[in-house]
Amino acid sequence: MASAHLSIFRGVFFICICILDARGTSGLHGRRRYAVRWINVMNIKKVKILFVCMGNICRSPTAAAVALKRIKNAGLEVDIDSAGTIAYHAGEGPDLRAKEAGQRRGYDFSQMIARQVISEDFVRFDLLLAMDKRNYGDLMSRCPERHKHKVKLLMDYAQQTQLSEVPDPYYGGEQGFEDVLDLVEAAVDGLIAALKTKSV
Structure with a gap:
C-alpha cells in the first residue's frame, strides 16, 4: 500500500x-x-500546446481533438487549445466535414469554438504548432522575439514522411479531411514521443 x-x-x-x-x-x-x-x-510544469491554422474550423481543431485523445491515452498531462490566424470564423464550431471525419475515428469536437490567436497566447503556451508555412509566417510576424522559439510546424514532429505542411481541406472534398487526419495523427504521435523524452 x-x-x-x-x-x-x-x-x-x-x-x-x-x-x-x-x-x-x-x-x-x-x-x-x-x-x-x-x-x-x-x-512540475504542465506543457501547454496551441494548434494553429488560418480559420480555426478545420485543421487546428482536428489537431486539438486528436491530441486530446492520444495524449491522454499516453498518460501525459498537457493543456491543449486551438486558434486561427484570422477572426473570420470566430465563435463558430468546427467545419461539419472535419467534425464528422474526426468523429468516425473516435475524436471529440464538442467543446471547440473558433477563436483568433491573441498576444497572450505567445506568453501562455509552451508550443504554438502551425499547420502550414503561411500560418507559421503569420505567427512569427506577431510573436515577440523572446517567444519565437515556441513557434513550430506541427509536421516537424511527423516521422516517416517528407511532408512539411497539413494542407487546407476547406475547398476540397471529403477525402481531404481524411488526409488531414492521417497527417495529424502521425504528427501527434511524434509529438507524444518528444513530450515523453522532453525534447519538444
Missing part, C-alpha cells in the same frame, strides 16, 4: 511517496521497509 504526504521544507513543497517493499520485513524487529521519494512539485 502507498501513502502520500505533502510537507513544507524551507518554503518549498515536496511530495513524499512511501511505498511498502514487496519483499516483506527486514531487521531484528521485523520492521517493514519503505522506499521514499521526494519530488519537488515546484518543478
Whole structure:
C-alpha cells in the first residue's frame, strides 16, 4: 500500500511517496521497509500546446481533438487549445466535414469554438504548432522575439514522411479531411514521443 504526504521544507513543497517493499520485513524487529521519494512539485510544469491554422474550423481543431485523445491515452498531462490566424470564423464550431471525419475515428469536437490567436497566447503556451508555412509566417510576424522559439510546424514532429505542411481541406472534398487526419495523427504521435523524452 502507498501513502502520500505533502510537507513544507524551507518554503518549498515536496511530495513524499512511501511505498511498502514487496519483499516483506527486514531487521531484528521485523520492521517493514519503505522506499521514499521526494519530488519537488515546484518543478512540475504542465506543457501547454496551441494548434494553429488560418480559420480555426478545420485543421487546428482536428489537431486539438486528436491530441486530446492520444495524449491522454499516453498518460501525459498537457493543456491543449486551438486558434486561427484570422477572426473570420470566430465563435463558430468546427467545419461539419472535419467534425464528422474526426468523429468516425473516435475524436471529440464538442467543446471547440473558433477563436483568433491573441498576444497572450505567445506568453501562455509552451508550443504554438502551425499547420502550414503561411500560418507559421503569420505567427512569427506577431510573436515577440523572446517567444519565437515556441513557434513550430506541427509536421516537424511527423516521422516517416517528407511532408512539411497539413494542407487546407476547406475547398476540397471529403477525402481531404481524411488526409488531414492521417497527417495529424502521425504528427501527434511524434509529438507524444518528444513530450515523453522532453525534447519538444
